[in-house]
Amino acid sequence: MSKHLTRPALALAAALAMCGTHAAQVIGVDASAPAAAPVSGHLQLGTATTPKGSALGANNRYLTLDGQPWMPVMGEFHYSRSPAATWEAELAKMKAAGITVVASYVIWNHHEPKDGAFDWKGDRDLRRFVQLCGKLGLKAVVRVGPWVHGEVRYGGIPDWVVDGMRTRGDDPQYLRHVARLYREIGAQLKGSLWKDGGPVIGLQLENEYNLSGPGEGAGHIATLKKLALQAGMDVPYYTVTGWDGAQYPSGQVTPVFGGYVDEPWAVSTTELPPKETYAFRFDSRVSGDLGAQTKSHGPGTAETDIDKTPFLGAEYGAGLPFMYRRRPVVSPDDIASMLPVQLGSGVNLMGYYMFHGGRNPVGGTTLEESSISGGYNDTPAINYDFQAPLGPDGQQRPVLGYLRPFHYFIAGFGDRLAPMTVRKPDVTPAGTQDLRTPRVAVRSSGDSAFVFVNNHVRQYPMPAQSLQFDVKLAGGTVRFPRQAVTVPNGAYAIWPVNFDLDGTRLRYATAQPVARLDGGADGITYVFAAAAGVPVELALEAGGATVETSASGVTEQGATILAVTPGTSRALTIRRAGARPVHLLVLTAEQSRQLVIGEIGGEIGGQRRLVLSSQQAWFEGGKLHLRSVDEPTLRFAVYPAPKRAPKARHPFTARGKDGVFQAYEATLPAVRLTATATPLREARPAPAVMKGGLAKAAIQPIPEAWRSAATWRIDVQPDALKHVDDALLQIDFTGDIGRLFDGTRLADDWYYSGYGWQAGLKALAAKEELSLAVLPLRADAPVYIPKEARPEFGAQAQVARVNKVSLVPVYKVTVELTATP
The missing domain is CATH 2.102.20 (beta-galactosidase, domain 2)
Structure with missing residues (x-):
């Protein structure tokens, strides 16, 4: 077909x-036919044994831990897009969601904005981030680039590098700077590698690399691996992305794959045909177009390596980004239904991009991918929400509950599944549109x-x-x-x-x-x-x-x-x-979507338990943490039931048995928060949306177009955070693009899509007057917005309005449960 x-x-x-x-x-x-025995020894792994003797491995079918089949779940979380003060709690939330490996890009232009001026402090403290992974029992894969894409300006390569030399190949000048970057990363990771007893088990080299030619192709990936080893980054696993005709040296690195349920990078302004992501694959690993910035002209190494490497994932979309020309909103079922398909197609590492949203830092300029800077896509300057299971401010999205049961299945029974081979039914669909x-x-x-x-x-x-x-x-x-x-x-x-x-x-x-x-x-x-x-x-x-x-x-x-x-x-x-x-x-x-599994009790009677809660729940320090948005009554049920009442700052009352579970409830003092939007300037007629750029499609309006924006002053009560864990500023607007300013500082931004925009006051850390600018959405704008959210224009040529601004309290309680009386 x-x-x-x-x-x-x-x-x-x-x-x-x-x-x-x-x-x-x-x-x-x-x-009924027996499968061939796994083949090992042909993949060139780094040092794979810890000082205590724990060993990682890989064969052509699956990964191993201490000689046994091992099936991890990996989630992407970009430390430099998230406040350092929140990292530990956010990593704990990921662990409670069933994530066992945390992946993160090292975004070069976040760390070396000027030649030789490296910044590894605060929100850029890679060493502390991986150490926190280790503290929580999470393993880590560091994606060292140097080109990462990640919807970042120049794919993360600093301006001064792009302006001054040939990139993404074996150009000697470029390689000198890459070698220095790798040495800096190596210094940050020293002592935290698997061989040292640390959490870092892998490196990803480059990203979406399918270039070929003098000084490029597989030889360039081999050069990067050599530079990584010279920088001390000796790890069990070296990976590259395997889609879109990837080029790499067979045996020296292992390809990873992915798939997305829509294509925000596409140019279509209507719904796409049914995606390959929902169709089982029996003879391939690449799930359709994944948005590589460069084009290949033939099969890549991953296609010829299919019998030599395990089927590993790194970029199955746990959500989707909004890009200017295309803004698809996804449901929890859209994402979670990928799991049976990918696992049934043979995936033995379920890796997500992104699992946790974030926000871009600002350097000498904003650091997002854009047509103005030569990118293929236009993305928000600040916001990198990605509709991820965990939002930029740590909020739990409904999709997380849909994914957790699959992650727990992998954790509990992945050693049974990993060695199993894929078997094709007698009858299969004729194609993805069947x-x-x-x-x-x-x-x-x-x-x-x-x-x-x-x-x-x-x-x-x-x-x-x-x-x-x-x-x-x-x-x-x-x-x-x-x-x-x-x-x-x-x-x-x-x-x-x-x-x-x-x-x-x-x-x-x-x-x-x-x-x-x-x-x-x-x-x-x-x-x-x-x-x-x-x-x-x-x-x-x-x-x-x-x-x-x-x-x-x-x-x-x-x-x-x-x-x-x-x-x-x-x-x-x-x-x-x-x-x-x-x-x-x-x-x-x-x-099952309310189920969270973890150890409660720490050193005092610690025991793995089942917890049911409709609110956000996770485990940290042997305690149960509950977080509720706009609901002061927090409830949970636990099995096995504890032998004494839970301890918390706010007392919990036993609410009887719910089957084998013991239910508890606490009501915190309700907090009512206010936020208002006062019009300052009305919108003017917006210029027509231009087409162009590398995609030859709708491009984000030029900065001068913001002369036509409508603006509002946003007032929030000054003591909003006094009695709550956080407060979410919810901005319901209809227009093209919204921008939230703290004085003249661009604090957050959003492409209108019908998906709710939230900004946590803690992260916002506003110091001056807040204001909101909304660029009008023209009726003739050639952009894709889901039909459910596309406004009715009537006789109007454009729309720019604020429907509602509200401030929602976030309550949090820490609960201690012990098994001893």
Whole structure:
């Protein structure tokens, strides 16, 4: 099928997709053939063993930790785009979300704005950042560039370098400055590398590099690796981005991949065809266009290396940036539905860009990518929100709750999944625009497997699928469930086949494993999560064990098949002579999105626990931290229940049992905050949006265009932060671009898209009068804004208005729970 359908064809496909549930289909997958053994020894890793003997490794299929399969989850967080005072708490939030490796660019022009004048202090203190990663038990990958892209001016290369020499190749003058940069980075990382017992396990060299020619190509990447080693940066893993025809020296570095659910860098002003990101891949690793700034003219090294390297991810979009000409807003399902697809396609490192939003610092100029400075895209000067799971001010976005259960699954069972190979179903979609054929993949090893299902494609309705599976494994075929199960539009799932529950075989489940909790003498608890709209069926081969359950069930072919109602009560308990009991807890989809898992209690009775809360929750210093936006009543439920009441500055009251969980609640003194917007200047007619730049599409208005902006004075009460953890200034405007000023300092900015703009007062640190400028949005502006947010212009040629300005309190409580009475 062609890569792009015509608009009438897409409309027909969407109409067909809405015609209702397909007739029941049996999806056959032959996973019986043994997979080839992993191949190792051909990848040139750096020193991979710590002083205490812990070792990292890699083969052509997966990573290893101490000789065992290891599947990390990596999240991008740019330290130099975030206040240093918040790093520890923000890293702790990432850890609670299931992130195990933190990746960060070292953005050159943030550190050396002038030749030889390096700045590694404050918000640029790389050493402290990686040390905090180590303190919290997180590993780190440092992306050292020198060109990083990252929507930064000149891709992060300082102006004085760009103006004075040839970049991104083996030019001797350029390499002298790169070598000095690397020595500076090496000095910052000294003592924090894996070989020193530190958290830094990897370096990424360059970014999106597909240049070829004299002094370029694979030879340049080899040169950068040599310079990194000379600077003391000896780490287990060296990576490069593998998409868009990447060029690198095979064996010396390992490619990483990614995918985004829309293309803000595209030039289309309408919805895009269905993205490859939602389609399982059985013979490739690159998920469509990832926005490389340079173009290649043929396959890259990653294509020829596909059998030599593991399938690792680094840039699966946990959100999307807003670019001037295209401003797609994504839903939590748009992002989370990528997980079954990527894992089912063979990914063995789930890496996100970005996981935490931020804001650009300002140097001698603003440091964003722009057409004016020769960039392919126009991006906000300050704001780098990225619709990330954690916002620039540490706020939790709904998507984070949707991702967490998948991260916990990887943490708990990634050692089972990583060695499994991808198996293709008998029938697969004809292409990414085929919205009717079920989207299914299987990964298996021996007699065990996981089935991956996706029935979500952003902006395109999918027909409900009535499915059964025939998975042929080494020990025989497993057909499940008993009757075809309906997978509704928008649903996606990971289901186990022949899954070991500490000695009892779970033949299959139409619910996803999430975690295994060791409760000591109280037994083992396995946590599962239902998929939205999909009934839960479990098939247990209990053997001589006793199964205690209130669920209805039948016995067939040696298995007890149970129809389970998800919730907070135990679905069943398995008791076997001489063994600890095994409990199964199957949460609803909504409950699984409120689930946070971590250790509470520290050195005094510390224990790994399940916490359910609709508010932001994370663990730091052995304590539970709760953060609530605009709601003074904070609630959580915990399992196993503590033996004494929680301790906090604000007392928590026990609210009884919620299934196996103990619920607690505290109400803080309510705070009412005020903010007002007073008009200062009305908008003037805005100039027509120009087209041009490298993309030959709409470009951001030139600075002089701001003469036409409307302006307001923003007043916030002076003691707003007195009784709260933070206060979020929420600016609801309709226009083209909004800019928030602290006096004459540009403090924050935003492209209008319908996605809410927030600025935390702590980070804002305003010292003078706040004001807001809104550049009018013209009715004829050739930019993409989601149809849900595009204003009705009527007879007006433009719009620039403030709908509402509000100040929202952020409450925070730290809770201490101990297991001892």
